[in-house]
Amino acid sequence: MSQQPPDEEFERRLRDVxxxxxLGVPVPPDALDRIHSGARRRQQRRTATSxxxxxxxxxxxxxxxxxxxxxxxxxxxxxxxxxxTPVSSPLPSPVNTASVGVTFPGVASSAATLPTPPSxxxxxxxxxPAAPTHYPSPxxxxxxxxxxxxxxxxxxxxxxVLGTQQCGQQSCTAVVxxxxxxxxFTEIAAPHAATISIDNSTRVxxxxxxxxxxxxxxxxxxxxxxxxxxxxxxxxxxxxxxVKDLAAAREPGAxxxxxxxxxxxxxxxxxxxxxxxxxxxxxxxxxxxxxxLGSDPPAEEISALVVQGGTAYLLATDxxxxxxxxxxxxSGTTVQDPPCIPFDTExxxxxxxxWTTCSSGSAGDGPRAAVSTDGGATWKNVAPLxxxxxxxxxxxxxxxxxxxxxxxxxxxxxxxxSHLVSTPQQTNGYTFIGFTDATTGYAIGQPDPARLWxxxxxxxxxxxxxx
Amino acid sequence: MQPNGAAGRRRYVHKAGxxxxxxxxxxxxxxxxxxxxxxxxxxxxxxxxxxxxxxxVQDALERTMLSWxxxxxxxxPEGYVRRIMVNxxxxxxxxxxxxxxxxxxxEDAGRRGAGAFEPVVRDLALWDRIRALPPRQRTVIxxxxxxxxxxxxxxxxMGSSVGTVKSxxxxxxxxxxxxxxxxxxxxxxxxxxxxx
Numbered sequence: 001m002s003q004q005p006p007d008e009e010f011e012r013r014l015r016d017v018x019x020x021x022x023l024g025v026p027v028p029p030d031a032l033d034r035i036h037s038g039a040r041r042r043q044q045r046r047t048a049t050s051x052x053x054x055x056x057x058x059x060x061x062x063x064x065x066x067x068x069x070x071x072x073x074x075x076x077x078x079x080x081x082x083x084x085t086p087v088s089s090p091l092p093s094p095v096n097t098a099s100v101g102v103t104f105p106g107v108a109s110s111a112a113t114l115p116t117p118p119s120x121x122x123x124x125x126x127x128x129p130a131a132p133t134h135y136p137s138p139x140x141x142x143x144x145x146x147x148x149x150x151x152x153x154x155x156x157x158x159x160x161v162l163g164t165q166q167c168g169q170q171s172c173t174a175v176v177x178x179x180x181x182x183x184x185f186t187e188i189a190a191p192h193a194a195t196i197s198i199d200n201s202t203r204v205x206x207x208x209x210x211x212x213x214x215x216x217x218x219x220x221x222x223x224x225x226x227x228x229x230x231x232x233x234x235x236x237x238x239x240x241x242x243v244k245d246l247a248a249a250r251e252p253g254a255x256x257x258x259x260x261x262x263x264x265x266x267x268x269x270x271x272x273x274x275x276x277x278x279x280x281x282x283x284x285x286x287x288x289x290x291x292x293l294g295s296d297p298p299a300e301e302i303s304a305l306v307v308q309g310g311t312a313y314l315l316a317t318d319x320x321x322x323x324x325x326x327x328x329x330x331s332g333t334t335v336q337d338p339p340c341i342p343f344d345t346e347x348x349x350x351x352x353x354x355w356t357t358c359s360s361g362s363a364g365d366g367p368r369a370a371v372s373t374d375g376g377a378t379w380k381n382v383a384p385l386x387x388x389x390x391x392x393x394x395x396x397x398x399x400x401x402x403x404x405x406x407x408x409x410x411x412x413x414x415x416x417x418s419h420l421v422s423t424p425q426q427t428n429g430y431t432f433i434g435f436t437d438a439t440t441g442y443a444i445g446q447p448d449p450a451r452l453w454x455x456x457x458x459x460x461x462x463x464x465x466x467x
Numbered sequence: 468m469q470p471n472g473a474a475g476r477r478r479y480v481h482k483a484g485x486x487x488x489x490x491x492x493x494x495x496x497x498x499x500x501x502x503x504x505x506x507x508x509x510x511x512x513x514x515x516x517x518x519x520x521x522x523x524v525q526d527a528l529e530r531t532m533l534s535w536x537x538x539x540x541x542x543x544p545e546g547y548v549r550r551i552m553v554n555x556x557x558x559x560x561x562x563x564x565x566x567x568x569x570x571x572x573x574e575d576a577g578r579r580g581a582g583a584f585e586p587v588v589r590d591l592a593l594w595d596r597i598r599a600l601p602p603r604q605r606t607v608i609x610x611x612x613x614x615x616x617x618x619x620x621x622x623x624x625m626g627s628s629v630g631t632v633k634s635x636x637x638x639x640x641x642x643x644x645x646x647x648x649x650x651x652x653x654x655x656x657x658x659x660x661x662x663x
Binding site for chain 2: 010011013014015017018023024025027028031032034035036038039042043301317
């Protein structure tokens with residue numbers, strides 16, 4: 001019978017094992033390229049995490065008529081949205097599935113010098129893809145190879161999905177819609193824009209938002225709008241720059257709503273901007289106006305946008321890289337402190353609530369979730385989270401939320417419950433989690449290829465959406 | 468934990484024809500190129516697999532690249548990357564490696580005792596047992612005995628309490644000692660010419 005090694009000797013052996021092991025790993029020759037392209041995809045996915053709380057408001061309010069131009073709100077910039085390039089042919093746009101380029105996330109370099117040009121100076125998009133070999137017919141059934149990348153819903157039954165599908169040797173941008181909770185889908189028109197960048201002249205869209213049955217926006221490096229439910233799309237080219245995030249909502253009883261957009265005028269730079277425009281059924285999207293976020297401190301980089309009713313909530317860093325919660329309404333913008341020292345902080349909206357996750361690195365207090373029911377004025381800590389770095393969170397209501405835990409989804413409640421929920425398959429993370437109401441929600445998981453999941457029991461169980 | 472070193476904070480030097488954006492990207496690229504070998508080594512220690520290490524480093528550097536302006540401004544980019552690696556390793560890859568670590572050790576299969584650089588057989592076995600530890604315990608062991616961090620530093624890095632770190636380390640060491648004792652018995656039996 002042998003004796004246990006003494007502590008000191010055993011600890012020395014442990015150190016020796018690490019020192020003696022050949023732990024070196026060859027650096028892949030294309031490592032940097034892979035990091036660049038991966039970061040770009042990640043940024044595109046990150047923008048998809050904007051919250052669906054807007055759906056809640058939209059879903060329960062009536063359809064308004066006529067655009068009521070909002071008052072100018074502090075900013076100096078005002079650009080008329082009107083010089084569109086309407087697209088009546090609902091043909092998917094071909095894209096190359098191979099992600100190329102080491103361009104930094106968000107904006108193609110060719111669009112890098114357009115802080116706030118006059119509308120007349122905005123060029124027609126230079127996207128000129130190679131001819132596809134196949135165009136699916138609009139209104140037809142969705143091909144089995146449709147891969148979802150963004151989802152947007154206006155109620156529990158009606159939602160749209162932006163994605164890609166094969167057309168010959170290429171992939172085409174496609175949009176599908178269901179009005180029966182996903183039992184049946186039909187393909188509708190898609191913006192003539194790629195969802196994956198081909199080169200620096202490509203202005204991609206990677207997110208889709210609908211505010212009601214008529215008004216929708218596909219955004220990314222370009223901004224396309226529809227006012228007829230996706231039958232036709234227009235490239236507005238406004239606001240100038242890359243639209244990093246977009247959300248729309250209207251207050252109960254209002255005839256018009258407001259669509260908000262965070263804009264990065266030039267790639268990989270600070271100086272993000274907040275813009276907004278009115279919209280209404282039958283009237284489309286009105287004039288985009290820049291919102292003054294104030295200068296105490298000025299917002300340099302906006303990382304999250306949540307819109308609830310007539311209020312936009314932004315997580316943004318100032319020039320000192322300190323993160324603040326900016327709360328913007330028609331009457332102005334106030335600045336509040338977030339619930340913790342942020343480290344890849346996420347923000348999400350649920351019914352009557354804001355949810356956030358603060359990841360590790362925040363002064364050693366560990367990752368956790370917090371909820372606010374008073375518009376971010378005060379926050380309540382929820383259960384500590386497993387060690388995560390940047391868990392996407394989808395707020396449900398003031399009592400519950402679902403967070404990304406890598407291979408699974410965790411549902412947490414303010415009563416202290418925290419457990420992994422039943423999901424149809426393992427993933428390598430999620431690009432979107434959002435809820436339309438207290439029971440219906442969506443998650444886009446990242447197995448290969450991506451899958452859209454849907455829950456109808458408040459996030460307890462999830463099923464794959466079949467197209 | 469590596470200090471900032473040469474890859475730490477630096478000032479931008481404006482060059483003719485080079486935009487600030489490009490300069491930032493170049494600084495990130497320089498940082499990534501310079502530190503990737505050591506980050507991969509650290510990832511290998513954390514994950515027990517060179518392939519998982521490559522994935523982990525890429526994941527962490529992608530995240531770092533997206534926040535580069537802020538990360539660089541904070542002055543410890545490598546610390547940022549390592550924090551991400553530690554926590555992502557525990558979360559995203561936890562379940563996958565639990566299932567495969569003990570079963571697949573291809574990089575060891577053909578190298579056992581093959582060269583003077585290789586440790587003795589019992590330490591290969593110890594290495595294998597380290598790799599088979601649950602992720603949190605393995606992370607604590609790596610940070611303690613590979614990175615030479617204190618328990619307080621480990622706790623800060625993992626976002627947990629010192630008590631948790633101590634308990635994880637205690638469990639890990641107990642498990643490793645138990646296994647080491649079994650291997651010692653096995654080695655002894657082989658040396659004596661007996662059959663196990």
